Amino acid sequence: MACQNNLVVKQIIDLYDQISKLKSLKPSKNVDTLFGQLVSTCLPTDTNIDVTNMCEEVKDMRANLIKLCGEAEGYLEQHFSTILGSLQEDQNPLDHLHIFPYYSNYLKLGKLEFDLLSQHSSHVPTKIAFVGSGPMPLTSIVLAKFHLPNTTFHNFDIDSHANTLASNLVSRDPDLSKRMIFHTTDVLNATEGLDQYDVVFLAALVGMDKESKVKAIEHLEKHMAPGAVLMLRSAHALRAFLYPIVDSSDLKGFQLLTIYHPTDDVVNSVVIARKLGGPTTPGVNGTRGCMFMPCNCSKIHAIMNNRGKKNMIEEFSAIE
Template sequence: MASLQQTMGETYVPTELLIAHIAKIHASISSLESLRPSKPVNSLFTQLVKLCTLPSSVDVRCLAVDLQRMRESLINLCGQAEGLLELEFSTHLNKLPHPMSHLNLFPYYTNYVKLASMEHQILYDSGVVEPKSVAFVGSGPMPLTSIILATHHMKSTRFVNFDIDGSANTLARQLIKKDDDLEKRMEFKTCDIMDVTEEIGSFDCIFLAALVGMSKEDKVRILGHIRKCMKGGGTLLVRSANGARAFLYPIVEEDDLHGFEVLSIFHPTNDVINSVVLVRKPIY
């Protein structure tokens, strides 16, 4: 990292140099026996995140085919590692007397606080103020966005968290069970969102996690299903990625959002990873 920092100067990282470093880290991650949290795993992913948040002009859509494959592999590896990290920390926190008092032990907690605050501001600026009901699709064992939004920004909103993994929902449910307010306002449902139809139409606002729909085809299919089932005038907040951050998460482009009205697209330049795309289903 030192040599890269020295070479980049004060403006941006040369694309070829950045990609070379990312490819090197990808090779190291690919050779690991396990992606469970450990010193080698944590070190490699920390380096990768720092690389991908440096100023750069890289456009992953212009990469050669072999680099596109490397990027797809890296996104999948990041997704697996993120899931294992959340699983370990949720399991650990649930062994403590008051798990909700120790959420800041999670390594990326501050990042989630910034992201949730940013998303709330984007919703507020678009006229979505204190929605009655919010769905979060792909909440995982550490539903930090829902928890932070519910406790700091949307204090009377009902949250329903959808995840395909029942064990993740069990851990998430245990995290909040000693918080009387959250237990009343937050539900966890185990299902594939593609199997949810009528209920989608009951929400004022829906969040789609970045790793729900890893491939372009899956993401577009899920977006189409949500659009078809959600109510007219309802908003959908989709997490995406931009620039080098797209080595960590899939990109959602405007062309993927047929049938929606695009309200806002925001690409962070700080240490927040995800871009935010806010859309509305028109009222016909």
């Protein structure tokens, strides 16, 4: 059983000890350095360490570390969303998203999720819901701007201030200001309307522990339309010290289609599932292009075409 005697785990524990003693997790030189070291330590995927099979002390540390990472990520997004929203009135904040440290990761992740979605859907989604969009809804922005130019995105967040910041980001854009809608609500209180979406994204930061993550998934399963697609973020190998893991057993009422584990600097794994009860659309293995329509994503394709061949993807056949 892997525990504190593993060198990498020791490094993560040491970083956790330093991070947990910080007075604030808001962006600063010290905060940025420590979390940068943590991410670098957790990126390698060529390891036999199973975070679910560790001693209770390390499991408890991991649970606390995931919450600290989520809090720090929220502060980071809030910080840069505020900066971008404060630009002069004649400037479009969306033209300056590159100042966000992880913007290139979101470009890659958005392209990856679009590719996976295109393999398991026969039509262009007209409405997409993103649950837990936060103050900087980069997934919605990237998908709307580069991949789905005619789709409306409904962004749900429990924090009204986060939605205000997010709305300010797109308010000056003539296109996205019309296609990005923001709802301030706890998704667990939303019982009507979720069946209107072709695709529902559940953010990694919604449900930072197993119990709350499963509770959110169960609620979505209850209210999503049969046949609708659920996209989730998970984590693999050491990256599971940063984000919660979504297991197939967590997806009751859904047909699990694909789990994709990147091995580059995109930290999150991607899980795609379909709510049972609707028509099934077989995945098209090996497809990497835009099945829905031509899209404004040539630069993103160039980035993703350099993706290593060692990424791990699990395909699940349709349930008969």
